[in-house]
Amino acid sequence: MKNLLQWKNICLEVPYRNSYKQILHNLSGEVSSGNMMALMGSSGSGKTSFLKILSGRIPKKYLTSGEIKFNKERRNLSFVNITSFLEQEHFYSEYYDVISYLKFTMGCFGNDDDLELDKLLIKLHLEKVRFTKLAKLSGGEKKRVIVANELLSKKSILFLDEPTTGLDSHLALELIIFLYEITKERNLIVILSIHQPSTTILRFFDIFTFIDNGKFIYHGKMKRCQEYFEEKGMITPSEITFPEFIFELTAERSSFEGINSMKLIYNKLVPKDAEK
Template identity: 35%
Template sequence: MVEEKLDLTNMENDFVSTSKNGQEMELIFNHVNVTINKRQILKDVSGIAKAGCLTAIMGPSGGGKTTLLNTLAGRFPCTSGEITLNGCSVSKSMRRKVCYVLQQDVFFPNLTLRETLSFTAMIRLPDKMPKVEKERRMEQLIDDLDLRKCLDTIIGDVWLRGLSGGEKKRANIACELITDPVMILLDEPTSGLDYSTAFGLIQGLKTYAKDHNKTVVTTIHQPSSFIFYQFDNLLLLSDGEVI
């Protein structure tokens, strides 16, 4: 038993070191079944998501897209099946390197985008990291997600005019990417956006995955043909099963 624990610790240490070195991180899920309230939502779902690629999960409403994403993120437990990251079972320490971008944006509406990103960087990045390094990482994300032109605009809400819908989506993604995760999971990031904004967002995610060698997985509903052809890999779900 002692030897097994030592082996597991070494595997996790290897995972952390490889993620810091920017090497590839591959997500594999095999025969995943999920039952919620005695109803089976996912039925024997298998797939793979590779680093440097944008993987899309598509299917009709109620097909199990969000449930699969929640399961991959560790929010729902598997009834049966296996999820691995670089061949290792995904532990709590590994999940810290996975970010999950929700559909709904939750911000302080009176803060500017610059204040929001700065606040996020200061509280989510390690205390031992120098402030200059935190600011450098923030500036890098601002350029990667094309947010510089709206840095001094307030976030806003239904009563306060602020960022546009597309800018808010990118701000939400930036707040999650600030910790430099290995894998990015997004739940319908184009929901509520017009075609041009949605296309720009998906194109930006594809570029980010390729340039930074990240594993990006997103659910998406009814994309246009131009958006569809941005995907590197596609997983189709219907009634909880892979098509």
């Protein structure tokens, strides 16, 4: 069965001084199972807030509007039972060793597949630290343990908030390739935020979403994204990569003079009903 997650006109307001401040503006889109979606944007662009509202993990004091559907039905309270959310800051007992921590999760979800666990440890380069206390792991190793932990919960939808943070370029690429493969293998929906990926990493995403100041600038097929910008008259300079180019467009002033002249075109991409 192919699952489908859809959202329409999602808005979010957070408490600000004595009132509320809108930080997400009329976001719409969809992603189906077997697809991995990249959510890219600068710090403070709304990536984490969007992941939290989509996964049903937003604080009650926040004001939300819009519609979220799973398989054409409005999302209900049971939705959280089929989703897993990996936050940037994950809390756990550092007195566990890796294998005990992961086996505890497996027990909670009735998963006794030790072969699957061994495969995950190998794929994520954790087999040599399986008996190491979490407190003694490097930042990158801890991040990979948490990813393994989320996968062992056997959920249908995975939300990951910047899982490549703290990893070097080689390990970041390996993690993305692994997530891509398991997305296809298990027919999952995987949505992850990523700050500034390499062009190589971006090739492993099916869906690409660029968010700027709480607004979607692009949401669609990854292979179509650069072409979309080029059709609008925004050509990536030869000196930089496409991901770098998009971030330069969002900067107040780019170091590349040619990009500054494209900002007027870029600003027109902002949906009229999403302007402040």
